[in-house]
Amino acid sequence: MSHADLIDQIMMVMEQAFDPIWGEAWNRNQVAGALAMPTTYAILVDAGGRHTGPMGPPAAGFVLSRNAPGEEELLLIAVSPDHRRKGLGKILIEELAKAARSRGAERIFLEMRSNNPAESLYRLAGFEPIGKRKNYYLKSDGERLDAITFGLTI
Numbered sequence: 001m002s003h004a005d006l007i008d009q010i011m012m013v014m015e016q017a018f019d020p021i022w023g024e025a026w027n028r029n030q031v032a033g034a035l036a037m038p039t040t041y042a043i044l045v046d047a048g049g050r051h052t053g054p055m056g057p058p059a060a061g062f063v064l065s066r067n068a069p070g071e072e073e074l075l076l077i078a079v080s081p082d083h084r085r086k087g088l089g090k091i092l093i094e095e096l097a098k099a100a101r102s103r104g105a106e107r108i109f110l111e112m113r114s115n116n117p118a119e120s121l122y123r124l125a126g127f128e129p130i131g132k133r134k135n136y137y138l139k140s141d142g143e144r145l146d147a148i149t150f151g152l153t154i
Helices: 003-017 028-036 088-102 119-124
Strands: 040-045 061-068 071-079 107-113 128-138 144-153
Touching: 003 028, 003 040, 003 061, 003 071, 028 040, 028 061, 040 088, 061 088, 071 088, 088 107, 088 119, 107 119, 107 128, 119 144
Parallel strands: 071 107
Antiparallel strands: 040 061, 061 071, 107 144, 128 144
16 A cells, blocks of 8 residues: 555545544644654554455554554554444454564553543453543633543553
């Protein structure tokens, strides 16, 4: 898959998956910048949970991660709304864990806002809360939400 095709697939899912109220979706330049780094990785799956490429079916979900010595940070994970609740999030996390292990990671970390509906997915995958940043996120109505850091030993 070419770099441009990869970004196109990621943006297609991201534009469907992230509610704009939270401002969590990355723009094309942010995705391109992250993927330009040699330690940033992307995994894309189709609606059947299979890795997808330029000649395959469109992506239904993706995960972006960054590797550092001994660990991997889950930067973004998204599944198109039409394909949620079909196990794709679980598949993406499992594929991320395999890939991260192959790069020498022993743990995966992520940070999310306290009311993120993906928390149940993370907990089912074995992630455990390991830290909290009080009042880190600011909603448009002025309410503040905590950021929660999760870790998973792989």
